Amino acid sequence: xxxxxxxxxxxxxxxxxxxxxxxxxxxxxxxxxxxxxxxxxxxxxxxxxxxxxxxxxxxxxxxxxxxxxxxxxxxxxxxxxxxxxxxxxxxxxxxxxxxxxxxxxxxxxxxxxxxxxxxxxxxxxxxxxxxxxxxxxxxxxxxxxxxxxxxxxxxxxxxxxxxxxxxxxxxxxxxxxxxxxxxxxxxxxxxxxxxxxxxxxxxxxxxxxxxxxxxx
Numbered sequence: 305x306x307x308x309x310x311x312x313x314x315x316x317x318x319x320x321x322x323x324x325x326x327x328x329x330x331x332x333x334x335x336x337x338x339x340x341x342x343x344x345x346x347x348x349x350x351x352x353x354x355x356x357x358x359x360x361x362x363x364x365x366x367x368x369x370x371x372x373x374x375x376x377x378x379x380x381x382x383x384x385x386x387x388x389x390x391x392x393x394x395x396x397x398x399x400x401x402x403x404x405x406x407x408x409x410x411x412x413x414x415x416x417x418x419x420x421x422x423x424x425x426x427x428x429x430x431x432x433x434x435x436x437x438x439x440x441x442x443x444x445x446x447x448x449x450x451x452x453x454x455x456x457x458x459x460x461x462x463x464x465x466x467x468x469x470x471x472x473x474x475x476x477x478x479x480x481x482x483x484x485x486x487x488x489x490x491x492x493x494x495x496x497x498x499x500x501x502x503x504x505x506x507x508x509x510x511x512x513x514x515x516x517x518x519x520x
Contacts, residue, residue: 373467408436408468
């Protein structure tokens with residue numbers, strides 16, 4: 305700083321820092337020059353630093369589809385984040401389960417949200433689709449038999465099991481197919497197991513009756 309009269313002008317610096325967050329600040333610098341007669345002049349500088357860039361999540365897995373009762377839902381992975389200004393970024397995890405059309409069909413939505421010191425956020429999610437695509441199986445399916453006309457067995461109580469459903473509805477039907485005479489016929493017994501997702505599976509038991517011809 306020069307002066308028309310003084311060769312040695314006093315210059316002082318005043319600095320003010322306004323902080324919105326850790327990485328977003330405003331620095332106001334004011335230089336004041338004063339000569340020996342009390343005349344003064346000022347010049348100022350304003351420096352603004354901003355953090356407007358969100359963090360970047362690392363390690364969020366891709367969407368996945370698994371079979372209910374066959375594959376386990378994968379464990380929650382460790383997801384981290386980096387930021388252009390913050391060395392340590394917090395990551396918050398949340399999980400929501402959306403029910404489907406039956407207990408074996410649902411979607412697990414996992415969401416990770418990273419936030420830096422200035423409130424910039426980034427979110428990413430993984431969808432795990434759980435489906436029940438396997439039919440139930442019978443525990444004690446009856447075999448086909450051939451019996452005498454006076455020894456027709458009663459229908460068995462047939463049960464079924466399923467990897468995803470504990471409550472399986474088993475229904476029974478019986479159809480008679482006539483043979484060559486009144487006492488020779490076939491009974492077709494059908495058991496149908498159905499889970500809530502409406503996936504039926506059937507088993508048949510064919511009961512053939514034979515006639516004994518007696519000659520007198």
